[in-house]
Amino acid sequence: MQKFPAILAATLACLLACGVVVAQEAENSAQDDAPADAQARATGDDWIDARLRDMDTYAARHREPFVDEIVRYLEAPRALVDEALAAGGMRAGDVYYACALARASGRSCRTLMDAWRTDGGWAGVAERLELEPAARLHPRIREDIGASYRRWARPID
Numbered sequence: 001m002q003k004f005p006a007i008l009a010a011t012l013a014c015l016l017a018c019g020v021v022v023a024q025e026a027e028n029s030a031q032d033d034a035p036a037d038a039q040a041r042a043t044g045d046d047w048i049d050a051r052l053r054d055m056d057t058y059a060a061r062h063r064e065p066f067v068d069e070i071v072r073y074l075e076a077p078r079a080l081v082d083e084a085l086a087a088g089g090m091r092a093g094d095v096y097y098a099c100a101l102a103r104a105s106g107r108s109c110r111t112l113m114d115a116w117r118t119d120g121g122w123a124g125v126a127e128r129l130e131l132e133p134a135a136r137l138h139p140r141i142r143e144d145i146g147a148s149y150r151r152w153a154r155p156i157d
Contacts, residue, residue: 043097043122044134051145051156052093058154059085059092066092069148074099076109084113096148097122097141104140105131 043049059066067085071078076099084090090098090113098112101122105112107129115125131137149156 041091041094041122043138044126045138045142048097048138048141048145051149052091052097054154055093055096056091058152062152065152066096069151070096070099073148073151074103074109074144076102080110080113089117096145100141100144101125101131101137103144104137105129107131 041049041052043052055066063085067078067081070076070081074096081095081099084095084098085092094116095113098116099109101107102109102112111129112125115129116122119125119128125131126134146156
């Protein structure tokens with residue numbers, strides 16, 4: 001019976017060590033991917049980029065209101081938004097931006113999402129689809145973001 005506490009302590013120590021190694025590997029992987037991810041997500045507007053990152057947090061806690069917002073006010077099909085968030089490899093902020101950019105530019109949300117996946121970032125999308133300059137589209141997107149934050153009763157700054 002005296003061996004049991006020693007075995008239990010050794011087992012717990014091993015599990016703890018394994019957990020630390022896994023956490024460190026995940027952190028290192030996230031740090032390695034961060035620059036490429038940030039570049040792909042960059043819209044060319046720091047204010048918009050900050051709100052899109054915040055939307056990732058909001059949508060993680062309030063998925064249905066987030067999806068409802070995009071469907072109702074950015075006129076995106078619910079199935080498309082659900083698919084993009086579930087298995088489409090897009091974060092919530094990117095889904096919002098795709099649909100807001102689509103609305104501001106007169107394109108479909110699906111077209112912008114597909115282009116983002118193909119081009120690997122918003123800069124490539126704007127170039128390939130020959131969108132109007134960001135200076136003309138971003139004020140409209142900022143208005144949409146502000147309206148969404150008011151409806152969510154979420155502080156914007």
